[in-house]
Amino acid sequence: xxxxxxxxxxxxxxxxxxxxxxxxxxxxxxxxxxxxxxxxxxxxxxxxxxxxxxxxxxxxxxxxxxxxxxxxxxxxxxxxxxxxxxxxxxxxxxxxxxxxxxxxxxxxxxxxxxxxxxxxxxxxxxxxxxxxxxxxxxxxxxxxxxxxxxxxxxxxxxxxxxxxxxxxxxxxxxxxxxxxxxxxxxxxxxxxxxxxxxxxxxxxxxxxxxxxxxxxxxxxxxxxxxxxxxxxxxxxxxxxxxxxxxxxxxxxxxxxxxxxxxxxxxxxxxxxxxxxxxxxxxxxxxxxxxxxxxxxxxxxxxxxxxxxx
Amino acid sequence: xxxxxxxxxxxxxxxxxxxxxxxxxxxxxxxxxxxxxxxxxxxxxxxxxxxxxxxxxxxxxxxxxxxxxxxxxxxxxxxxxxxxxxxxxxxxxxxxxxxxxxxxxxxxxxxxxxxxxxxxxxxxxxxxxxxxxxxxxxxxxxxxxxxxxxxxxxxxxxxxxxxxxxxxxxxxxxxxxxxxxxxxxxxxxxxxxxxxxxxxxxxxxxxxxxxxxxxxxxxxxxxxxxxxxxxxxxxxxxxxxxxxxxxxxxxxxxxxxxxxxxxxxxxxxxxxxxxxxxxxxxxxxxxxxxxxxxxxxxxxxxxxxxxxxxxxxxxxxxxxxxxxxxxxxxxxxxxxxxxxxxxxxxxxxxxxxxxxxx
Numbered sequence: 088x089x090x091x092x093x094x095x096x097x098x099x100x101x102x103x104x105x106x107x108x109x110x111x112x113x114x115x116x117x118x119x120x121x122x123x124x125x126x127x128x129x130x131x132x133x134x135x136x137x138x139x140x141x142x143x144x145x146x147x148x149x150x151x152x153x154x155x156x157x158x159x160x161x162x163x164x165x166x167x168x169x170x171x172x173x174x175x176x177x178x179x180x181x182x183x184x185x186x187x188x189x190x191x192x193x194x195x196x197x198x199x200x201x202x203x204x205x206x207x208x209x210x211x212x213x214x215x216x217x218x219x220x221x222x223x224x225x226x227x228x229x230x231x232x233x234x235x236x237x238x239x240x241x242x243x244x245x246x247x248x249x250x251x252x253x254x255x256x257x258x259x260x261x262x263x264x265x266x267x268x269x270x271x272x273x274x275x276x277x278x279x280x281x282x283x284x285x286x287x288x289x290x291x292x293x294x295x296x297x298x299x300x301x302x303x304x305x306x307x308x309x310x311x312x313x314x315x316x317x318x319x320x321x322x323x324x325x326x327x328x329x330x331x332x333x334x335x336x337x338x339x340x341x342x343x344x345x346x347x348x349x350x351x352x353x354x355x356x357x358x359x360x361x362x363x364x365x366x367x368x369x370x371x372x373x374x375x376x377x378x379x380x381x382x383x384x385x386x387x388x389x390x391x392x393x394x395x396x
Numbered sequence: 397x398x399x400x401x402x403x404x405x406x407x408x409x410x411x412x413x414x415x416x417x418x419x420x421x422x423x424x425x426x427x428x429x430x431x432x433x434x435x436x437x438x439x440x441x442x443x444x445x446x447x448x449x450x451x452x453x454x455x456x457x458x459x460x461x462x463x464x465x466x467x468x469x470x471x472x473x474x475x476x477x478x479x480x481x482x483x484x485x486x487x488x489x490x491x492x493x494x495x496x497x498x499x500x501x502x503x504x505x506x507x508x509x510x511x512x513x514x515x516x517x518x519x520x521x522x523x524x525x526x527x528x529x530x531x532x533x534x535x536x537x538x539x540x541x542x543x544x545x546x547x548x549x550x551x552x553x554x555x556x557x558x559x560x561x562x563x564x565x566x567x568x569x570x571x572x573x574x575x576x577x578x579x580x581x582x583x584x585x586x587x588x589x590x591x592x593x594x595x596x597x598x599x600x601x602x603x604x605x606x607x608x609x610x611x612x613x614x615x616x617x618x619x620x621x622x623x624x625x626x627x628x629x630x631x632x633x634x635x636x637x638x639x640x641x642x643x644x645x646x647x648x649x650x651x652x653x654x655x656x657x658x659x660x661x662x663x664x665x666x667x668x669x670x671x672x673x674x675x676x677x678x679x680x681x682x683x684x685x686x687x688x689x690x691x692x693x694x695x696x697x698x699x700x701x702x703x704x705x706x707x708x709x710x711x712x713x714x715x716x717x718x719x720x721x722x723x724x725x726x727x728x729x730x731x732x733x734x735x736x737x738x739x740x741x742x743x744x745x746x747x748x749x750x751x752x753x754x
Contacts, residue, residue, distance in 0.1 A: 113598075113602070226736060227680070228729050231687070231688065231708070232725040232728070239718060341692060342711070352600070353600070353692055356600050356694065368598075368601070
């Protein structure tokens with residue numbers, strides 16, 4: 088087990104290295120720099136700006152400098168937001184995104200497994216049809232349609248909830264409800280379908296028949312035997328779900344004007360703010376890679392059939 | 397499995413006719429009502445997108461500033477314009493009955509003059525004869541036409557993108573699976589690393605790199621296809637590996653078939669079912685990704701439209717003009733629904749486990 092964890096941890100290094108290298112060169116080869124769309128700057132001033140950001144040096148030197156910087160945990164200054172470093176910008180917005188993302192994931196996981204369990208145990212009865220219909224909607228309707236429609240109905244027509252904003256505004260915690268539901272919906276749908284399918288499969292397996300034949304109470308069979316086995320695919324889905332929630336949060340933050348990393352990311356991409364794009368990508372990928380690692384470990388702890396080498 | 401056609405039975409000893417995989421799959425798909433409806437809806441959308449230029453609809457890009465933000469209706473634009481002023485006059489007279497206000501009387505007079513002017517205009521300007529079934533947008537463009545042409549782009553990107561991704565995936569997956577060894581190792585590690593990337597974010601970077609005004613639709617689908625072949629490569633590789641050691645491949649090899657022939661005549665056709673299922677399920681996610689980028693303003697650029705840009709435009713005025721959001725959203729959702737049902741149905745129909753079960 089320990090060897091597996093160490094090997095798995097070591098494999099994070101090349102992945103991160105490739106991500107950094109790939110995005111560094113991709114962005115540098117893009118036509119148009121962060122200073123190109125601005126109004127005409129005198130040549131001497133432009134040269135000074137380039138010099139200040141070391142952009143007049145050969146590309147490989149810049150790359151080497153950048154690698155050194157990020158090893159020290161310094162993502163550099165932002166090209167567009169003056170006097171702010173990328174660390175500050177991301178540090179200021181990241182907690183918001185993480186809060187929203189983890190609430191959404193928790194909601195999706197709880198309601199999703201609940202819906203999956205209910206429909207599996209009441210197969211082909213109305214609870215099954217109801218939750219599976221909701222799940223199909225969640226899978227088919229894109230986030231940026233669900234979000235505005237929820238806004239239209241619950242904020243504008245019914246005035247139950249604020250349209251946009253975040254918890255530091257006057258509306259307080261109410262602002263998190265709509266973005267959270269929007270972000271959670273597709274993952275709720277996937278988890279509901281996934282857990283329903285896997286519970287149905289486990290219910291037909293021999294060890295459940297054995298458990299019943301032993302005369303165990305039905306509730307014990309379900310909770311201790313069925314659910315434990317059936318949750319494996321759901322746990323392994325948490326990795327991809329997490330990466331989807333990161334991406335989805337970009338849309339949700341744009342729709343609901345949540346001051347998170349997603350908004351900054353879109354802005355930086357539109358502005359070609361090199362260092363900020365790079366910083367976003369590195370932070371996002373780091374979170375993703377670590378999450379995948381955690382999911383792998385949890386998976387192994389849950390499933391006794393997996394032996395780590 | 398069969399010796400002769402007459403004695404063909406399945407494991408339940410039911411008599412079965414020898415049928416090809418496809419005929420069998422079609423028979424099962426036909427029994428699945430939702431999948432069949434999905435299939436018809438998808439065909440309908442594709443046909444409408446293909447024949448859009450010869451349909452009796454208005455141009456999607458023609459702006460008419462006299463017709464902005466008209467609600468959906470079967471009446472002509474002229475009737476709507478007259479009705480609007482008439483309503484205003486009716487409301488003013490209603491108020492004037494109870495209270496006597498000089499300013500409102502003046503307003504009423506000017507509205508009456510406006511009505512006469514509009515009636516005159518409606519008679520002389522043929523553009524007032526247009527009927528906007530689904531209303532118009534903020535530039536007075538016909539929503540129906542925009543949704544149809546937007547669908548053309550969205551579905552087009554979905555189809556071309558899926559084909560590209562599937563082709564790349566098949567080639568990489570087949571090579572890795574068939575050759576095995578270090579080639580397999582190298583390719584699959586590469587796929588693993590790419591899996592670790594937040595790939596929509598990479599696409600966003602790619603899209604932001606494109607200079608504005610260039611043919612961004614083309615780059616858009618390339619960008620999406622470049623990052624979407626990973627799963628299909630893994631699936632094909634798995635299929636190939638499991639088929640590679642089967643008896644019929646052994647037989648082909650003993651008869652001296654070349655490697656290429658074994659891959660293309662024996663291994664790939666037998667993996668086709670999986671590939672088709674995957675492609676059908678991949679397409680909605682392609683369309684969603686495209687719309688997602690267009691929604692953020694990084695995809696299709698104006699005046700072109702895809703479902704994503706239409707939804708994004710609709711969001712801007714959704715409180716006053718909800719049809720501008722709802723119609724594109726509904727059209728897109730119906731298509732995605734249909735694709736998902738069709739994909740699920742195909743998965744059940746093409747499942748080799750259920751062959752010859754009725």
